[in-house]
Structures are given as structure tokens and as C-alpha cells.
Amino acid sequence: MILYSPLKLRNLELRNRWVMSPMCMYSCENGVANDFHFVHYGSRAQGGTGLLIVEATGVVPEGRITHKCMGLWNDEQAQSLKKIVDFVHQNSESKIGIQLGHAGRKASTWNGQQLSLEEGWETVAPSKIPYAEGERIPHELTVEEIKQLVQDFKAAAQRSIDAGFDLIEIHAAHGYLIHEFLSPLSNVRTDEYGGSFENRIRFLVEIVESVNEVLDENHPLLVRISATEYAENGWDIEESVQLAKILKDKKVDLMDISSGGNIHGAKITLFDGYQVPLAAEIKNKAGMKTGAVGLIKTAELAEEILQKKEADLILVAREILRNPYLAIQGSFEGKGDCDFPHQYERARI
Template identity: 85%
Template sequence: MLYSPIQFRNLELNNRWVMSPMCMYSCEDGVPNDFHFVHYGSRAQGGTGLLIVEATGVVPEGRITHKCTGLWNDEQMQGFKKIVDFVHQNSQSKIGIQLGHAGRKASTWNGKQLSLEEGWETVAPSTIPYAEGERNPHQLTISEIKKLVQDFQDATSRSLEAGFDVIEIHAAHGYLIHQFLSPLSNLRTDEYGGSFENRIRFLVEIVDAVNELLDEDHPLFVRISGTEYAENGWEISDSVKLAEVLKNKKVDLIDVSSGGNISGAKISLFDGYQVPLSAEIKKETGIKTGAVGLIKSAEHAEEILQKEEADLIFVAREILRNPYLAIQGSFEGKGECDFPYQYDRARI
């Protein structure tokens, strides 16, 4: 099953391996460079079914750091296009991009908030900093929220021009959209705060705006934190409710991670620790899900799929260690995986 194809809209992936989006902190002015070309190109040569490019800011102040990728201008789009064209011309892999805004967790370096002289003012749904000692973020006005919805749509337009196959919206890990979702970081009393329906409004408006540009050849994924590990915070039951809404909004897959919004939250880490969250959302809503979180082997990935706990396997640390994870897993399990013809003598 791990090496069986799967379809989202009209797009078919050759296998269920996905390179999870991971920040590389290696840009100047948001423009991907030769490092990114080699980084993503090597994983495509490794047989990965889908690559998802790291969290990419839709506006400059939406980046986590000043070294993160961006997609608010055409120079950035052209940098991505070089990578996308190589992947399409030299592999059977598909490639997507994760669009996001870091909100109150922006303007950092090495996990620490930068001064205003070194960084920039952060924004959020409410004036609550992420960690003790950080500056209060600017509370977004309704007109600023509407502008950000447009920014996500504009970045989607550039993503399509660059040739990306999949768009993923980053609504996890305590970044701006997640900050709106959680009652612990969103204390607004207008139409973007309070009730569950109001707190998900920003995400739903982004989904609608992005889907206006997507056709049947370009699926839409959304990454969420299934739980934020905090009392009275966002929980798996909320994620199930959200997934039901997103399913009816033509979202094709929920990429299920966790945590990131509450500083100091206690998380028990073990291999596959987030898989139960993916399984619960898939079971309760029927929407396709992606499992992520310390999945290290083809054997474990296959087990998750066979138990119908997910439809795609997102890998992060393991694919950093081994760009050829998908190919090597196919050798072990006798599966069929795209293999560069230039390397065919090393097949077995």
C-alpha cells in the first residue's frame, strides 16, 4: 500500500511518502537559492511521492525568521520555478508548497524574538505574546485580516505560476491561523473571536480564497495541530469539527501535526506519537489525512496505512538523514518506486 498510487482531484501521487515541510533558514529576502535546489531536487531523485516546500511567508512580516522563504514577489516565484521545473523534468515526484504566516511567532532567530531594530513588529488576533518576556503583538484589525486573506490568494497565484502541484495552508504549530483557532490565543469579541465558528472564520476565508484559483489538477491540503496539549485549549474534538467543515470546503487532505501554540506545553514523544490524531480525524470525518511525527521506517509507514490511520506518510527528520528513504524502503519491501535511470545499476 505504501507504494500504491493515490489521487487527489486529478493529481496522482506514485506512492504515499511525503517530504514534510521543514524550514531551512537559508534565504536572502525570501528567495530560494542553490541550496534549496539541491535540497528538494535530491529528495525527488530519492523517489518521494510528494515534496512540500517549507513554510513560506505570504508577506515579509509573516516569516518566522529573516532567512525563511517568501512568495510575495516575482523574484521569489522565479526562484521556486527553477526548483519545480527540475523536479518535474527529472523525476516522477510531485511538489507542493506550504503557505503561512507566523503571526506572534515571527521575527525570531535561533528560537528567540528579535528586537525591533533587528526584526519587525509581530501581529496576532489578540495582544498576547507567545512567551513570557516577548513584546505584545499588534492586534489585527478586520481590514488587516481581509488583506491577509488576499495575501494568501496572491501567494497561491504565484505558486501556480511557479508550477507547484499542491497548495498547503499552514494552520498549525502556533502560527497565525492557529492563533485564531485557539481560545487561549484568540480573545477577540468580533466576528473572528469567541465561538468556534468565529475562531475558524479566518482559515475558512483563506480556504475559500485559495480554492477560487485552484482547478481539478491542483489539490488543497491544510496542516493543523490536532491538539495543543493545554487545558481549555484547542483539542482533537475541535480538530474533528474543523475537518468536517474543511471537507465541505473542498479541502482534499488534513495534514495532522500537533502543539506549537502554548509555550512550555508538555508533549510525550515516541515513534508515531501524532498518528492517533490523524486516525481520529480520518475515522470521524472520512476526509483523507496525513500522519507525521517520528515515523522512521517503511515498515512503520506501511502499518499506519494498513490500519487506515492515514492516507499519506509525512516524514521530516528521517528524510533529512536519508534523501533516498522511499527508494530504500521499496528495496526492503519489494515495492515499485521511481528510480533515476542514471542510477539503475545500483538498483539491487
């Protein structure tokens, strides 16, 4: 089974193609991971998952989606994550990465609703366009503020490496700040960060270049994008292919392909594997390794995607919340070779 074969990104070898997709847990205090996160990520490592990606982590306090989201702008936060990383490395063959991001105009929320300024904080965006009707107009970032955010991503990446993470993923999807710059529907700037395709991708490209300055051949770089935002005249698959070609030349090792999130009320048709065709198109047209995500629930579907060369990695979200041992159980069914905790050996089938 391809699903249980290794994949090499730079010098880092993943044991299999299963990936725990980054998912917010809304359980931090002041951005600091705690015992819940230790058990949450540790159990998926014990389940044989080849790669775990820690949830969207704000590079600055204002970059968090909620006040309960994870952060990585100080040493206390880095130390709390190091405990998790060390456990994963010492007790499994799983690799572990972290997703760094900034929520932009979709920050300062709770239960999907924007918080008041008294309860939350001022949001920022490329342009003065709120995400949903009735929300506050976000602060339009100056060029100087944009340049500082690029450095904030770099600083968080350095803390990630110091904490022992194996790879970095940049969150440029789901309507958060980087995606807001990519889309002509949320970015109407007239300076070097808006207008043309080259200008709209500039913020992401600068972050990629900056983060790569702290990475080496043992630490790959991934980027998650929304390949389409399901809106007329918005960011689409053609621009995603074009972006992937550029990022490949900028030492991005794999594109994690999702969709949507930037346009409030966009209609999306959901079915098992609904985003796989987007990953396939980027993989085949850009020559870029891709990860497929989106209602992939079984080892059978995951193997089919890999056999058809539609993606290189399989990212699983809700299903791995339901079943931390998805990778191990899939190996039983398909007779694949999967890491199995030696403490549980008596339960091997």
C-alpha cells in the same frame, strides 16, 4: 505494499504515499530560494518521494518566522522556486507542493529568540497576547488587516500555481497565525473572528475559500493543523474533527495532522508515530483523508499505519533529512515499486 500504491487528490495522482514534510531551512535572502534549495529538494525527488512539500513560505515579509525564511510575495521569489519545480518535474515522477503561511506572534525570531524591533519587525496576532513571557505584545489585527491577509494568501497561491507547483498546503498549525486564531487561549477577540468555534475558524475558512478560487481540479488543497495543543481549555481533537468536517465541504482534499506549538511550555510525550492517533481519529470521524507525521522513521511503521487505515499519506521530516533515498530503500526492503533515477540504474538491487 500500500506505501507504494498511488493516491489521487482531485486529478493529481501521487506515485506513492511518501511525503517530504515541509521543514524550514533558514537559508534564504529576502525570501528568495537559492542553489541550496535546488539541491535540497532535487535530491529528495531523486530519492523516489511521492510528494515534496516546500518549507513554510511567508505570504508577506512580516509573516516569516525568521529573516532567512522563504517568501512568496514577489515575482523574484516565484522565479527562484520555478527553477526547482521545473527540475523536479523534468527529472523525477515526484510531485511538488508548497506550504503557505504566516508566523503571527511567533515571527521575527532567530535561533528561537525574538529579535528586537531594530533587528526584526513588529509581530501581529488575533489578540494582544505574546507567545512567551518577556516577548513584546503583538499588534492586534484589525478586521481590515485580516481581510487583506486573506488576499495575500490568495496572491501567494496564484504565484505558486504560476511557478508550476502541483498543490498548495495552508499552514494552520504550530502556533502560527492561523492556529492563533483557532485557539481560545490565544484568541480572545469579541468580534466576528473570536469567541465561538465558528468565529475562531473564520479566518482559516476564508483563506481556504479564497485560495480555492485560484485552484482547479488538477491542483489539490491541503491544510496542516495542530490537532491538539496539549493545554486545558485549548484547541483539541474534538474541535479538529469538527473543523475537518467543515473543510471537507470547502474542497480541502487532505488534512496534514500535527500537534502542539501554540502554548509555550506545553508537555508532549514523544514516541515513534506519536501523532498518528490524531490523524486516525480525524480520518475516521470526519471522513477526511489525512497525512500522518511525527517520528515515522521506517517503511515498516509507515506501511503499518496505512494498513490500519490510520492515514492516507506518510509525512517524514527528520528521517528524510538523514536519508534522501528513504523511499527507494524502503521499496528494496518491501519489494515495492518506486521511481528510480535511470542514471542510477546500475545500483538497483
